[in-house]
Amino acid sequence: MTTHRGFLAQCEHELLHLSGAIQPHGALLAVAADGRVTHASDNLGTLLGLDPQSLLGEALPAPLATPLGRLGQLPGARLFVPLVEGVAGDFALLASRNAAGQAVIELLPDNEEEMLLDDVSPLVHIGSREELMMQRQSLVERIVELSGFDRVLFYRFLPSGDGEVLAEALGAGAQGRYLGLRFPASDIPGIARALYVKNPWRSIPDAAAVSVPLLGLDDAPPPDLTLADLRSLSPMHQLYLHNMGVASAISFPLTIGDELTALISCHAVRPRRLPLSRLNRLSQEVESFALAEKTYRTRTRQNMLDGLERHFNGVRRQVTRQGGLRQAWSLLSPWLMTEFDADGAMLCGEGTVLREGLSLEPEALDAVERWCEGEEVVTRISDHLLADCPEMPLSEVAGLLAISLLTPSGERLRCYLCREEEAQEVAWGGNPDKPVEFQSGPVPIAPRRSFETWLETRLGYSRPWPEQARLKLLKLRQLLQEAT
The missing domain is CATH 3.30.450.270 (PHY domain)
Known part of the structure; x- marks a missing residue:
């Protein structure tokens, strides 16, 4: 399969974590180690009644500074506070410590009436390959039910970097199927995969929404938003979702160590925002499955190694004898x-x-x-x-x-x-070798438009x-x- 170098190079060089902008459904503040506000999103006035420009260089307001005191000092620390009062309603507060030592505070509306959910995710047990396949399908069906999204995919990464859809569940608004299709590695470039590994989910309530800029002190570079769920969308990703007919998306990573092995990818045909409590619950469902799969794979690997050594014992005797x-x-x-x-x-x-x-x-x-x-x-x-x-x-x-x-x-x-x-005959979601389209505007090299099944016959x-x-x-x- 041919990879278009120009398209991949543009994807890999997008500084997604330094975009200097956020999605508009929440507000964001960045705070230096000395407690001064270095950045504030331009929508703070609408959501919290705070003037973002007047906050820059000042101490964080007490209602936000008090809970922030519980945030750890090491990079990667996280904090969740379920209720902060704002002008437009109550907010949930997410805080994280980025690699530069800044505290990044996200304020997200969480005043939707939440459906009643079971307190505990169902216990997942995987004892065979057949049970693994069955539990994958059960997971995506359960997430469709709990999220209200129109399509949920279990998307596994292959050693080549390409992705393959191993399970799919559909809601009322879904059209067509992606089960069994592959997608080229360039659809999710390495820089985006690295961000998935470091976050429990990535939520995009409205893929077409206009990003909100972050205002900053004159000498302050854009804050590192690696751990911020409000991080704005790449224009390339925005166009990709549009071409796919996706108005809203959520992704939950499955990892082994620091390696991204699969994604649970949720799509909706209309904008849809889930409250943090629901996102947390869906993340727990994914983690429960991931733990069961890791346990199964560890056991399978050990059985395979034990079997190889046991079978080799007879051969070893012959080698020694001869x-x-x-x-x-x-x-x-x-x-x-x-x-x-x-x-x-x-x-x-x-x-x-x-x-x-x-x-x-x-x-x-x-x-x-x-x-x-x-x-x-x-x-x-x-x-x-x-x-x-x-x-x-x-x-x-x-x-x-x-x-x-x-x-x-x-x-x-x-x-x-x-x-x-x-x-071999490989079914792709769209022709991965279709020539790239060059255009004017913020995305000079555009992702493909069609995701219809395309069959490739592989030789060699x-x-x-x-x-x-x-x-x-x-x-x-x-x-x-x-x-x-």
Whole structure:
């Protein structure tokens, strides 16, 4: 798939956290470490009856300063105060500490009559792949019910960076379906993914609303709004949502460590704002599922590793009995092909190339050997060698798993597991390779307009390797190392 460099470059260089503006459904203040107000949104007068210009450089008003005293001093600290009185009604206060040490105060209307919800999210248990799929679907259906949005997607990120819709639930206003479709990595650029990881949700009540500027002291740069939910929309994102027919959106991240693995993405065809209490509840639903999935995956990984070691014990005895990996290759290679669902296996050392089944041709082997050079290269994984391996010639081998290990004598061995080409048909939400459109205005390079299903026939790819392939390879390397 071709990626349009100009479009991606513009997306990645947008300083989303330094936009200097917010969405208009709330107000925002930034406060320096000495308690002075450095920035105030231009709508403070309408929402709170406060003159933003007169606040700049002054101490924070007591009704806001008092609760702010409970905010931690370390970057990333957060605080939620459910009730602050304002001219236009009651407000909820969100406060966070940004990387520069500033306190960022968000004031959000929270005076809607809230529907009664259960106090506790249902306990989620996942014991099998089938239960994982079922719980994904239950999650998106429950969020449609609790949010009133028209569409909720479970959007998983693939190793390539592209996204795939694994579950979908529809409300009354939804048209068409996205289930099973993929979307290119450029739809959610890396700079936006980094912000998702650091926040429990991202709420956009009205995607077409005009942003409110932040007023600041003359010498004050824009505040870091990384942790602010009111952060304004990128013009690129605004146009993207418009093209998709989305008037309001909420996203909830699912993460492993600092890696964004999936999003729960909620869409509405009309502007819709949820109170903080509802957003908190929906976030709890997502967290409950995420915890159950992490527990399931941890258990599955451990079972896989235990099984690999158990199955290898018999092979280890044969390797020891026959005097090494080379001597036991006739027994080792079929086991490797079965264990990793490969079409062929190779063992390469100093002056030795052993093969079983599908294998790399001499020129292809030379290219792969160069790709795997270096003591720091322990594993390589590819389902598209022509794209991933530099100088790779045409070959019957389209996919590869590779490990490198040292024998006690200091010899470096490489083991390659090969897969043949398998034509694939991938369904995309719109043509990801459609030429970009250049236009005048704040968005000179526009995202695509159509999200209709577009089928791509992929050549030169093997069957995808499972997501735990790298972990399994590392375990195999350890076992082979012990057997030499």
